[in-house]
Amino acid sequence: MKSLTAAALVVAVGLTACSSTDAGKQATSTGPVTVKVARDPGLDKGAIAAFDQRVAQFEKANPGIDIVPQEYNWTATTFTAQLAGGTLPDVFTVPFTDGRGLIERKQIADISGLVGGLPYASKFNANVAKAGQAEDGKMWAVPIAAYGQALHYNRTLFKQAGLDPDKPPATWDEVRTDAKQIADKTGKAGYAELTTDNTGGWILTTLDYAFGGRTEKLDSDKATAELDTPEMTAVLQQLKDMRWTDNSMGSNFLYDWNGINQAFASGQVGMYVSGGGNYGSLVTQNALKPVDYGVTVLPLMDKPDAGVLGGGTLATVSAKSDDAVKAAAVKWIDFYYLKKLTDKDAAVLDAKTTAASKQPVGAPQLPVFDRATYDESLQWVASYVNVPQQQLKPYTDKMFDQQLVTEPVRSTQEVYKLLDPVVQAVLTKKDADIADLLKKADAEAQALLDRN
Amino acid sequence: MAAETRPVPLVLPRRARVRIRGGGLSTLVFLIPLLLVFGVFSWIPIGRAVVMSFQETNLVTPSTFVGLQNFRDVLADPLLWTAVKNTLYFAFLALLFGYPVPLVAAVLMSEVRRFKSLYSALAYLPVVIPPVVAVLLWKFFYDAGPTGVFNTILGYVGIGPVSWLQDSASVMPSLVLEATWAAAGGTVIIYLAALTGVSTDLYEAAEIDRASIWRKVWHVTMPQLRGVLLITFILQIVGTAQVFLEPFLFTDGGPANSTTTLLLLIYNYAFANSLGGEYGMATALSIMLAVVLGLLSVLYFRLTRGWSKS
Numbered sequence: 001m002k003s004l005t006a007a008a009l010v011v012a013v014g015l016t017a018c019s020s021t022d023a024g025k026q027a028t029s030t031g032p033v034t035v036k037v038a039r040d041p042g043l044d045k046g047a048i049a050a051f052d053q054r055v056a057q058f059e060k061a062n063p064g065i066d067i068v069p070q071e072y073n074w075t076a077t078t079f080t081a082q083l084a085g086g087t088l089p090d091v092f093t094v095p096f097t098d099g100r101g102l103i104e105r106k107q108i109a110d111i112s113g114l115v116g117g118l119p120y121a122s123k124f125n126a127n128v129a130k131a132g133q134a135e136d137g138k139m140w141a142v143p144i145a146a147y148g149q150a151l152h153y154n155r156t157l158f159k160q161a162g163l164d165p166d167k168p169p170a171t172w173d174e175v176r177t178d179a180k181q182i183a184d185k186t187g188k189a190g191y192a193e194l195t196t197d198n199t200g201g202w203i204l205t206t207l208d209y210a211f212g213g214r215t216e217k218l219d220s221d222k223a224t225a226e227l228d229t230p231e232m233t234a235v236l237q238q239l240k241d242m243r244w245t246d247n248s249m250g251s252n253f254l255y256d257w258n259g260i261n262q263a264f265a266s267g268q269v270g271m272y273v274s275g276g277g278n279y280g281s282l283v284t285q286n287a288l289k290p291v292d293y294g295v296t297v298l299p300l301m302d303k304p305d306a307g308v309l310g311g312g313t314l315a316t317v318s319a320k321s322d323d324a325v326k327a328a329a330v331k332w333i334d335f336y337y338l339k340k341l342t343d344k345d346a347a348v349l350d351a352k353t354t355a356a357s358k359q360p361v362g363a364p365q366l367p368v369f370d371r372a373t374y375d376e377s378l379q380w381v382a383s384y385v386n387v388p389q390q391q392l393k394p395y396t397d398k399m400f401d402q403q404l405v406t407e408p409v410r411s412t413q414e415v416y417k418l419l420d421p422v423v424q425a426v427l428t429k430k431d432a433d434i435a436d437l438l439k440k441a442d443a444e445a446q447a448l449l450d451r452n
Numbered sequence: 453m454a455a456e457t458r459p460v461p462l463v464l465p466r467r468a469r470v471r472i473r474g475g476g477l478s479t480l481v482f483l484i485p486l487l488l489v490f491g492v493f494s495w496i497p498i499g500r501a502v503v504m505s506f507q508e509t510n511l512v513t514p515s516t517f518v519g520l521q522n523f524r525d526v527l528a529d530p531l532l533w534t535a536v537k538n539t540l541y542f543a544f545l546a547l548l549f550g551y552p553v554p555l556v557a558a559v560l561m562s563e564v565r566r567f568k569s570l571y572s573a574l575a576y577l578p579v580v581i582p583p584v585v586a587v588l589l590w591k592f593f594y595d596a597g598p599t600g601v602f603n604t605i606l607g608y609v610g611i612g613p614v615s616w617l618q619d620s621a622s623v624m625p626s627l628v629l630e631a632t633w634a635a636a637g638g639t640v641i642i643y644l645a646a647l648t649g650v651s652t653d654l655y656e657a658a659e660i661d662r663a664s665i666w667r668k669v670w671h672v673t674m675p676q677l678r679g680v681l682l683i684t685f686i687l688q689i690v691g692t693a694q695v696f697l698e699p700f701l702f703t704d705g706g707p708a709n710s711t712t713t714l715l716l717l718i719y720n721y722a723f724a725n726s727l728g729g730e731y732g733m734a735t736a737l738s739i740m741l742a743v744v745l746g747l748l749s750v751l752y753f754r755l756t757r758g759w760s761k762s
């Protein structure tokens with residue numbers, strides 16, 4: 001479908017033959033549409049093959065659209081540069097936390113009309129849908145995946161440390177004792193923590209939620225920072241104890257998302273907290289040995305407010321796209337990300353292609369639509385599931401029982417950013433004064449919230 | 453846009469006029485490509501940056517002029533002074549270690565008789581390695597665990613393990629060590645070239661006077677290199693004041709902002725907030741830094757004007 005004339009012909013007359021002069025005329029207005037779409041960077045060969053096959057399937061079903069994959073993943077420090085420089089693909093993904101801001105500033109295309117035409121447009125889980133909607137409820141960005149944070153652990157290190165990999169820690173006290181045992185017995189980091197590129201704040205907020213706290217209070221239009229709280233203090237004290245009393249957190253305290261995934265996949269880390277659906281990237285980007293992998297629900301304190309931080313991913317279309325690209329982009333989003341969640345044939349085709357390239361099928365996710373649709377979609381692909389389901393059970397058995405709490409709404413990434421040095425200070429300075437750090441961070445966060 | 457490109461015409465005609473008088477139309481024709489390249493890739497962006505420092509913009513919606521607000525915001529940011537302190541510390545350490553090392557290396561290398569070109573090739577090799585690759589490589593060396601490359605080596609002699617990048621006390625010297633390793637080769641080559649210009653007669657005269665090697669270096673080599681030394685000194689200061697790569701790739705400013713330098717802060721203003729950063733603040737700080745470095749250079753050349761003449 002890459003031939004210009006052929007594509008022009010097809011688009012021009014809607015799949016029927018036509019004279020070459022007609023095609024020439026039409027080509028300038030509707031033409032073959034080229035859409036650059038995001039593909040995760042650093043994928044192994046099998047994953048790229050699977051992706052290419054999905055592209056081929058799409059192009060076959062949509063003659064006249066030429067899909068060009070472009071390596072892309074969202075990181076806080078590169079996204080804005082790409083956005084400002086205009087180097088993002090036409091279809092790209094962003095976390096839930098960025099949706100509203102990008103929409104308000106019109107930095108992404110308004111595709112709400114096209115999205116509204118999709119058969120499942122009204123079926124999105126209301127909480128999930130909100131992340132991609134403008135103030136007036138129009139869906140500019142499409143939620144394609146949702147996650148809740150989870151505790152990932154290395155079963156092999158658990159065994160080497162004399163722990164039972166089928167009984168992962170269920171409380172933060174157990175996390176501490178298990179981490180110490182792993183560090184003492186294996187010399188590896190028992191527990192590691194994300195700390196850079198805004199992820200330090202992301203995980204600190206996660207732990208704060210798990211300890212029953214909240215980092216931000218919204219009162220109609222006024223946002224108040226709540227960083228200097230007993231819950232946050234307890235979280236940092238826990239980290240401080242693990243780092244300085246137990247010495248169970250290894251020797252690297254400057255991890256970004258890729259860094260910690262690499263360290264975990266290569267067996268350097270016993271436990272860490274990250275999104276529950278991380279299995280896919282651990283395998284396809286970091287060569288994780290499936291046998292090592294274990295995941296369980298995030299331990300929650302016995303407090304009414306304790307909950308699991310949840311977020312997700314939105315698919316968005318570049319603001320610079322014209323109507324033809326927008327239409328094609330939404331078709332791609334439908335085909336690649338969403339149809340497989342709602343349509344049996346699409347689900348089976350996706351799972352079959354993915355499994356044939358030995359890529360993971362069946363990694364746990366939170367439903368973008370309702371729970372019933374999610375369960376049904378799992379049934380459709382059951383025969384292709386190739387992830388070690390037994391090892392995921394500690395998580396999948398309980399993930400729906402936990403209270404899910406969305407990320408802070410205002411200045412999310414900026415507040416995360418200013419929490420990075422707080423957690424870094426606790427992990428690298430033995431005499432770090434937690435109370436003072438939190439007091440300063442709270443004041444800075446409040447200044448940010450007031451300014452924005 | 454019209455206002456933003458204004459600095460360019462101011463520069464072009466004046467330069468052009470000078471050249472025309474000197475060489476006629478052909479000179480101008482030959483000059484055009486260079487002027488265009490400079491104009492498009494240097495002067496227009498610089499002009500735009502100056503304008504942007506007085507604006508509030510997200511690069512998508514139209515920008516508004518905010519006067520000196522960006523400058524005030526930057527000066528009120530507590531992180532600015534941390535960044536200034538860190539940058540000065542880096543510059544100081546780089547001067548302390550990075551400045552003498554190439555000089556000593558060049559003097560020693562000029563003294564050896566055999567394999568001279570091998571030594572200069574070895575000294576220059578780090579410069580050939582792409583900087584990002586070098587930093588990623590050194591990240592392995594600096595692994596803070598007992599199995600890290602440097603820690604393993606130090607372990608043989610019973611030292612360590614050292615925390616390297618993971619401790620706010622050792623992180624900056626670690627960055628300077630890598631930066632010196634990476635950059636020294638270029639300076640060594642400059643010194644070596646300058647050393648070949650030192651007349652051998654002077655050494656012979658010194659030898660007749662039975663001068664020791666240190667006296668030869670101090671009384672012959674150093675005075676002869678004075679001009680080059682003065683230039684490399686200010687280049688080093690200007691260069692280290694703009695250190696970005698090492699803190700960005702090694703530590704992202706951590707741990708706890710102990711390696712947040714001015715350029716990293718500028719980058720963070722512009723790009724760390726994924727929802728359209730403070731481009732105005734970023735350009736305002738860039739301009740302040742440029743002005744300070746410009747003034748420093750002028751002052752330096754004034755003060756040292758008499759020194760470089762031997």
